[in-house]
Amino acid sequence: MKDLTVSALKANLYAVPIVLLSIIFLVCPFVLIWNWQIFKLGFMSIYLHLPYFIIIFIAGAFLHEGFHALGFLLFGKLNINQVKIGMKWKILTPYAHCKIPLKASVYRIALLLPAILLGIIPAIIAIIFGISWLLLYGILFTVLAGGDLLIFWIIRKVKSDELVEDHPERCGCFIVD
Numbered sequence: 001m002k003d004l005t006v007s008a009l010k011a012n013l014y015a016v017p018i019v020l021l022s023i024i025f026l027v028c029p030f031v032l033i034w035n036w037q038i039f040k041l042g043f044m045s046i047y048l049h050l051p052y053f054i055i056i057f058i059a060g061a062f063l064h065e066g067f068h069a070l071g072f073l074l075f076g077k078l079n080i081n082q083v084k085i086g087m088k089w090k091i092l093t094p095y096a097h098c099k100i101p102l103k104a105s106v107y108r109i110a111l112l113l114p115a116i117l118l119g120i121i122p123a124i125i126a127i128i129f130g131i132s133w134l135l136l137y138g139i140l141f142t143v144l145a146g147g148d149l150l151i152f153w154i155i156r157k158v159k160s161d162e163l164v165e166d167h168p169e170r171c172g173c174f175i176v177d
Contacts, residue, residue, distance in 0.1 A: 103163060
């Protein structure tokens with residue numbers, strides 16, 4: 001098996017460039033269309049409603065993993081017993097893990113689903129309708145998917161029909177021989 005994994009720390013460090021790209025591709029269009037003052041209102045809205053922000057952040061972390069699991073189940077045509085959803089209590093992190101090998105194409109979809117559904121789509125809606133607090137949530141959940149985007153990049157050259165096995169502890173997978 002070829003190891004295509006990274007530590008959770010390294011995966012999270014790679015979220016830093018995602019912040020910069022988010023600013024370029026999400027904040028800049030928003031400010032150009034709606035203006036800087038409306039963007040700043042999003043920060044004020046989050047600050048004034050901090051308990052809601054925290055609840056949405058926690059719920060979003062669980063939804064993020066749920067979307068990974070959904071991707072494994074739907075696109076991999078698996079049953080619920082082949083996917084494990086849990087909590088790593090030492091680092092207070094929810095996780096989704098596929099117990100069996102999948103085609104790389106299915107693994108890629110499962111990797112991208114949370115970034116698209118929780119990050120990019122809300123950010124695009126925010127840009128279209130001028131909803132600055134939603135843009136901030138979209139950016140937050142895009143950045144939180146930075147590790148997933150890193151893994152997507154690492155496995156970019158793996159052929160779509162090759163089998164990969166999700167690593168139970170680290171971020172990423174193995175190519176199954």
